[in-house]
Structure formats: C-alpha cells, structure tokens
Amino acid sequence: MIALAVPHLFRTPSWAVAWLGFLMLVAAVAPVLPLPYPPHTLDLAHIAQAPLAPGQHWLGTDAQGRDVLSLLVFGTRTAVLLTLPAALLAAVIGALLGSAAGFWGNRARVDISYGVVAVGSVWWALRLPTPWLGGLAAALGLAGIATSGRRRRNVAFRLPLDALVTGAVTALDTVPRLVLVVALAAGAGSISPAGLLVLLTLTSWTTPARLVRAQMLRIRTLPFVEAAQAAGVPAWRVWLKHSIPHAINPLKTLFPLSLARLLGLESTLSFLGIGLPPEAASWGRLMVSYRQEPSAWWLFLFPTIMLIITILSLNSLTRPPK
Amino acid sequence: MALLLQGCTTKRPTERALKIRWAHDPENLDPLALANQTAIDALYLLNCSLLQADFTTNRFAPALAEALPSVRFLGDSLMQLQYTIRPEATWDTGRPVLATDVAFTLKLMFCPGLPTEAPSSQYRFIREILLDPRNPRRFTFVCTSQAVEYVQASGDFFVLPEAVLDPRGAMRRFTLAELQRRPATAAPNAVLQAVARRYTAATPGQTPARLPGCGPYQLVKWEKDRYLRFRRKPHWWADRVRPRPFTLQARPARLDYVIVPDAATASLALQRGDIDVFPQMPTREFTRLRQASTTRSNLNFYATASYDVVTVGFNTRHPALSDALTRQALAHCIDAAGILKGTELGQGQRTVGLVSPTDRLNYNDSLAPVPFDPAGAAALLRRAGWQRGAAAADGWQRNGAHGPQQLRLVMRYRADEQLFATIALQFQAAAASIGVPVSLQPTESGAFSMALRSGEFDMYVRALRGNPFMFNFTSFLHSQAIGAGNTLGYGSPRSDQLIEAIAAASTVQRRAQLLRQFQALMQQEMPLLPLFFLSNHIAAQKRLVDLHPTSLKPGFAAMAIGEAAAPSTSP
C-alpha cells in the first residue's frame, strides 16, 4: 500500500535498482542472517499470531506457527533464485522460438543431414525394431554435417518452423494448466525445486512466444528488414541483429507481469494441493495460507507489499525512458 | 439496487427448507456403489436398511426390521440371524416390503456387470438367506462367522425393490451361495444380464427417483455442484409406526443440501443465515465464531469427539524401520500434545491406540500415550543398535543383516492437509535435533494412495476413519493383507492371532479384553502411532433444535432436526 501512495518515488530507476539490489542481497545472505526464528521451525505455542504480539514474532506467525519474517526472507531467496530465472528463461525461450517462427514462417530450409540425425536419434531412443539402425543413421547424419563443412547447396528440406512452434503453443495452452500440472505432479510424486523451475518455464514460455511472433509478422514486412535482406545480409543475421530487438518490445511490459503471474501460479499449485517441497518458502505460498486463516491479514499483506514493490521496480526499469 | 433485491429474496416460499452445507457434490447416488460419505448421507434419506444407527445411543437400532435379529449359533463357526420386517413397511406403490426384497438385494450385490465391488466383498459373510414359508416378512441369514459385529453389520445395507428391477422374480432361481461362488469367467447368463441391464437403465446413480427406495424423502431436484433438494413424502409408511423409534424420524418437510466448497464462503453464508447447518467446520473458524459476540447470539455450537484418528505409519519393510525399537524412538519425536493444542486448540483427544478414548469399555486406559522426548528417542536409537557418526552430518548408522544402514527417512502426507503438514514439519525439526534427516514429500491425494499402495514411503501421516461398531483390523494390520490393505507391511504371529480372535469374539466382554491386549501390543510394536482423535464441529442456527450431535458420521441427525417454537425474533 505504501507503494501505491508514493509511486513517483518508484518512477526513478535508482529506487528500483536499490530495491532489487536489496532483494538480491537478502537472497544471498538469507542463510546467515540472524533471524530470531529459523524458517521451518514451528512455534506451536504461537500459531497464527498477529504482528508485534508477545512471542518475539515481529511480523506474526502463519497458521502452522512459522515466523512470517523468516518466511519472507527465505521467500525472497526463492523468488530470486527460482521464480526470476524461470521468468527470464521463459522470456528468452519464448522470444527465440516466437521470433524464429514469425521470421521464417514455414519456409525455413534445413540441410537434410540434420533431419537424418533427428529421425535416427528418435528411432534409437524409442527402441523401435533394430534400434542400431537408428543409431547408425544418426551417426551418418552427423558425419555428413561434419564433412559438408562450408559447402552450400546440399539437399535440403523445408522445416515447417511456424507450424511446429504454433502447434506447440496451441497444445500447451489448450490443456488446462491445472491438468498439465496435476499430470506432471502425479508422474513425479512431488516436485523438487529444479522440477518447479522446469514446470514454471514449460508452462509460461507460450505467452511471450505468441506475442513476439505476432510482432515479428509485422516487423518482417518493414522496409529496413527488406533492405537488409536485399543487401545480401544472411537471414539469421537479419533475424538476430535487426529484427529481434524490435520484436521483443511487447516483452518489456510483459516481463514484470509474468513474474507476478509465476508467483501466482506457484501459489495456485499450493491452492490445489500439489506437492511442493515445504522447505521452499515463498511469497505466493504465504499468501495462500491466508485462505486457511482469513482473519490473519498479515499473512497476505506483507508478501503482497514485497511483490508490488518488486513489480513496480521491474516495471520502471523496463519502461522506456522518456 | 442491492437492497431492493434483498427485499425480494426474503419472500421465501411458505415451507422453509432446512439448508445444510456440503463441501462437495455426492456425484453418484448409486445405492450399491456408496461412492462417498455425502452420497451415503443422501441415500439414508431415500432408502431404508434393516438396522440403522441410533444417534441418541450410538448403537444400531431396528429401522426396517421390527427388532434386532435373534442370534443362534450353529456348530462352532456358523451363525443364524433371524429378522422380521415391520408389517407397516411398504414401497411408494403400496406394495409391502418383503423378505424377497431383501433376498433380491443381497443377490444383486453379486450380479456381474454392476458397480458392486464394495458390497460384494463386505457382505460375503452372509452365505445364505432362508425365507420363512409361513411369514413373508420373516427370513434368516446364515453367516460364516459368530462374531458379534456381524450381527449389526448384517442389517446395514439399503433394501431395494424386487418388483421394479426383476418383476418376474427370475433371480429367485439362483441361491445366494451360487452367485457368490460364480467365477468371473463364467459364461454370461441371460437372467443376470437382464437384471443388470434394468438396473443400469434406471441409472440410480444419477436419477434415484427412477429406483425409489422406501425411505422418507424423495430427491426433487439435483443441480450438480449446486444443491440437492429433498422433499418429505406426504405419506410415508413409518408414519403409522407407534411408538415412533428414533431411526424412523423424519421431521423437516424439506431438506436442501447446498454445495459450498470453500469453508470461508460457507462460514459467511452461515453468518448471514443463508445456510442453517455447517457440519465439519474447521476448528479455528469454529472457535473464532463461538467467541465472537455477533455470532454467539445467532448460532448454536456443538462439538463432539469423532472416530477419525490421525496416525503416523511406518513402512516396516524398510530395513531401518523393521525393528520396533527404532519405530518407538521415532515416535518419541512427535509432539502430539503440542500439535493438538496449537492447531486444534486442544479440541480432540490424545489416544494410545486405534480405539477411541470415549469408548470406555474397549479403550486401554492403563497405557500412557507416547511422550514427546527427543533425548529419550536418541537413547532408544542407541538401544536399537544405531550409532551416531562423529560429525553432525554423518547421522545414525548401524550394521544390519544386509550390510550397513543409514537412518534417513522420507515422510509422505497429502499435500492439501494443513494439519498433516504441521505434524510433518514438527517431526522433521525434532528429528533433525537428534541428527535424523527427514525429507518431506507432500503428495497429491491420488498419487498418495498409489504411493501407499506400492510402499513408496518410509513414514506417512494420514487420518483413519473409524466407527464404534466394528473392530476388525484384518484388512489393515493382518499379515495376510500385506499387498492388499496392509500398507505398512506389518505382521507378526502374535498380532495376527489377536486380530483373528477379536474378529471372532462372540461376546462383548471377551472382545474388550482382547482389544485392550491388542492396543498394548500395538504400542509396543509400533507399526503405526495413533496421535489423537479429531473433534467434530457443527454450527447451526439458533432456531434449530434436536440436532442430536453425535460422534457418528455425519455428526448430527438431519432427519430429526426441528424448529424451536417460533421465537419472536424471526420475521
């Protein structure tokens, strides 16, 4: 709420940098901070206690008797080490795939040997009849790539890149996220922090991909791209150096929002009873515990404040300076 | 505008419905499948069984039957139970409820092609039904055991109308024993197929009205995930029974079960008077409302001890957990008293075993609950042959029959249960303090069942549902059931013997004696640690009387509820 009252402070990037730096610092030194209570030790005598009540819990305790301050500190660690990388990874993957799909469409030409390698490896991995055949094919393909070297005009086939990427995006978005998560969690039993990173990335790269692809469709037709291509610049250079910087514009707004959404997704997982390791404290889960204890406003207020300030900082950093 | 609309809603229909909150939809009202507890509650409104639980005494009492069955032992293993159906009892068509209906229902449980997995295993002990040629309402069950609990269990199924499902009585050709022995691979039989087809066509799971039972209510409307509306039959046969026993009471003219999944929402609705009864209220919310002045004046609060016991189980197949001393040591790391006080606000009862402390006769009160004592736990570990490594990170080690063992454990619990998570975290911290590393795996509930089934756990936390009538631990702790219901992999000749003796005990006193021995043995062997019995909380509007709060599911008698003689406050 403080963030809403003084938003102009957060307009200047120095504030944002300071806050984000502070978060990084907290995340780094969390294990050695002299916290009055360790994060996963229960204080059964003081359950769901309000802030500043007797019992030395400055920010109160949650419905299980854990110290909210410690959970916030370690939640910061999770946010910096897990949620932020996941959001970045999703944005990068989404931007690369989306822009490639938008740039080349279904007309990308790929050397046949790459196709041979792919088919051969799949054959081998699935142990289809006589798996060594697949392995052999893959090896031959690799040899072909190695020997062909710089020679052009190989036999090539058309890779329907756009169809593949849009198909994957459609598929991932069509399965309700919940079902996907339940299936993954059921398969794995419960989710480890690394598994959570993969899960978050896997379910969230589609939005940036779609946005970037749409933007790229437009940029592709702009004069400077056509000019570069006419000047004989290789396609991949035009894509990487000239088109992507413009195509990722929508991500600048999206990124802070997607961070919030990832934290929200993580809290939804807890809401649905999907097993996340209880050792990984997080802001989102702290907010979820508010549901069991609707009178405990502190469970929800403090992480929300942290989240809002963080997102405002990121927002002010990514907004183009006027 | 909101106020104007509120004005509209207060114009209620003349007959006021009693609204009870359910957390989820019963989904399937099939009287054979008995899908879940809400479905069972609903089915008790629609159907009658021979015996039903009497919430005033917490015992089985005659409902459709005139009296409790008369018992006669045959030899040393068979038992005959003779029942007589009340002469007043009729179906909605006016046709009397007869012994042939009971025989038909039992046979239907073994009819292939129907969802009868549960009852067919549960009622297999009734080997034959003998009809009395002189009295069409009298019949005798021949049971394959002389245990006391079978006397009650024999009457606890819903009787279905033969005339609707098998109008020509074609099933009478089969004896019950024939159907029970029928192999799964047998060639399909035209008669059985026809009955199964008729049953399936009536879709009793979805449209119970097409297979009307002889219970007091009709299902008038069922909006999935919203509500179920029951209306009292204007002329129910039990209205003629004098004096009216408790099991045949049906006072509310209309019963609405509304489905409100979220507890916080349901609590608001209760405070606003949108629902009348909120069973199984979360402890903290219950306590908060009971102490708040605004709600205290409008609501009544009832708390009863339930038969749900929270237990910690040990996978005894795990080499490190195969000896009782280690299990006892770990049991000393759980602060049951502290958890009960902290999370359940002291409501609930600590226990030494799987028998509820409210059961004075059977509960072994000479035992003491396992204390919380990490230092004692370390001492017990040493006695079990464990040695703590020199460095703190080494943990505990010992040399077992199959090489050196490390004491590090995985604890599983259902991820959506806050209480279990608290227990697990407390245990983890206490175990860490004596150097035993425990990793927690909160697991999604379907995956949890599978993990238990396949033994992929070292320890678990879960609640076991019990009742005061049955004390048969065979499916759960007998070594014969390893690979079936015995997920702990536990079994010893001594416990097997005791379990069998309890199941076969033919007097209540003998059974109590054996049960006390069994509790002592379980505490010593510690395949599982029962922590405490949970408390059952009900909040209801003040105007409602005669809820008869009980320890039995669903915790109160919906059909007995009446309204207090209109206090002047109600509009």
Place this chain on the structure above:
Amino acid sequence: MARLLFWRLLRTALAVWALASGVFLLSHLEGSTAVELAQPALAELRATGGVTTPAARQALERATRHRLGLDVPLFYVGTHRPASATAGQWHWNGLANQYHRWLRDLLHGQLGASFRTGEGVGARLQQALLFTLPLTGTAATLAVLLALALAQYLAGRPRGHGLLRGALVGLQALPLFVIALGLLLLFANPETLAWFPSYGLEQATDAELDAGYQLPLYLWHMTLPVIALTLSALPELTLQLTAALEAELGTDYATTARAKGLAERAVIRHHALRNALLPSLAQLAELLPALVAGAVVVEVAFALPGMGRLLAEAAAARDFPVLVGGVLLVGAARLLALLITDFLSLWADPRIR
C-alpha cells in the same frame, strides 16, 4: 484467402486431435491410479469382512478395470508384454485397445461415460458450460472494453497517472483467490457490508418465482464473481495495450499525424490503436479457450458450478473421460479463437499474408 484459412483450420484441427490423443494416452498410462481410487477407501478403518488377501484385492481390481474399460491394451502398439516376450519389445495389440475404442466413439460423437458417476460426458460438459460461459464471457467482455478505454486514457498522458498505473500493477500482483476472498469479506459479510450473496446461484434462482424476478436475482448473484474475474484479467490487458500504444505514438506516422494538427486523442483512436492492437489480438485469442476452461478459483470461492471445478475435480479423481472431453472442448474453442484472430489480424494489418 479462403485456402489459407482452410489450411490453417486443418492444421489446428490436427493439432487438437494430436493433443487430445496425447492427453488420452498419457492420462490412461495412469489407469492404475483411477482403479485404485475407485476401490473402497483404504482409510476406512475396521470395515467388516473387507478385502483381506492380495488375491481378493486383485480380483476386485480386475472387476473395476473391466467396468471402466481399462482391461484392454492402451494403444495399437505397446512395449509391455507379460512373460512371453522380453521386456522393451514393441508388438502389435490389435484393434481391441482403449485408444481405438475412444476414437471410434468420438467419431460417432460420443465422449464416453464418466468413471465416477457413469454419466455421459457430453451432457455433463454441456451442463457446466451453460454456467461457465455467461460468467466468463461477461467478465472477458468487460475486461476488454475497460482495457481499451483505460489504455487510450493512459497512453494519452504518458507521464501522468502514476497512481492508476501503480494500482494496476498492484492488482496484477494479487492472486485471484485473494481478490475473490477480499470481495467476499468486504461485500458479503454481515460484519462489513452485506450487499451481495455469499455463495453463487443458490436455490433462489430456481425457486417458484416468476421470470421477472429470476433475471435480477441471477445478476445479483453473479456480480461479485464477474468483478473478481474482470479485475484479475484487466491489468495485463491494459498495461500491454498501453505499452503498445505508447510505442506506436513514438513512430513517424504518429508524429506526422500530430503535425497535421490532429489532437492526441484522435491520433490514438484513428492511427495508433489499430497497429497497437496487433500484439494484443494474440492475447485476446488466449481469452476464448480460457472462457471455456472456466475459472476454478472463482468457482470454488463463490460456490458456482462450472467447467473449472468440473475439470479440477476430474483431474484429482482421475476421471479421464471427463478430462479428455474437457481438453477436446477447450481445443475446439481454441480452433475458433485462432480463426477469429486471423480475421482480426487481417483487418488490423492487411499486409500480413
């Protein structure tokens, strides 16, 4: 043009089919969990004469498997082979497999019967959709209209409205269940303001009231859920659109338009909006399948029946026919959404081919 659309449609239909097949196959790999959950509960302590031996339990599981149609192989080919062949070998299962049956029924327009209730999946989905669509549809429409208005307003004065921007970002940071619970505790609580009912569509809508009362009652019940959903969808739409608009306003043609003397508002409305909408259209396309998939959090919080709850409960109970049916339905909605987006993109930017 028509050919292009036809191909895209075909491609998406193929994607949906492949997806549904994938979900079908992956979920049914977990068939044993479904069977396990259909068994009498293990947590039931002290049942008389329950299943005691592993053999009895296996017989029971076989019976359940047969009843649910899970007793035949999953697919045309498989690697599992009991005893006779070495593990890991592929072999042909014949046409009597679960996938073939499912596909055959699907071509006849049947989605199968729910594992839990035995009810037809099609009917159940339809029932749920009837409640979900008005709820999510209203919320989406409101969110889009509000976002359009707010974005134009915000883009018109890029330096001002820090408060509004901050509020939007803050709103985005709140998980949906917090919004829903907050609304409930504020506006349906006798201790604060009891303006709205606390739980959805209670019997009042079906009570013996005439139609004149029913509609207002229905609206009264839907107010809070719709507000919750709108609030949760609004920030992202608005901020995205604002950013796009601001980017467009920095381009040459906008400067030209301004140089011609057009007011900022007119520049936005007549020039920038159309181009800025393009990336946002992709987002709008995302909305339609989400409309069909329902909003489980809001449905749980306000006790509304709907697709979200249906699918969530089906997933938890491993009710695969309902689950696969739901995925197919959402897939169909996506098909439609893609079609609409294509039309809209062509309208917004005819250069795209």
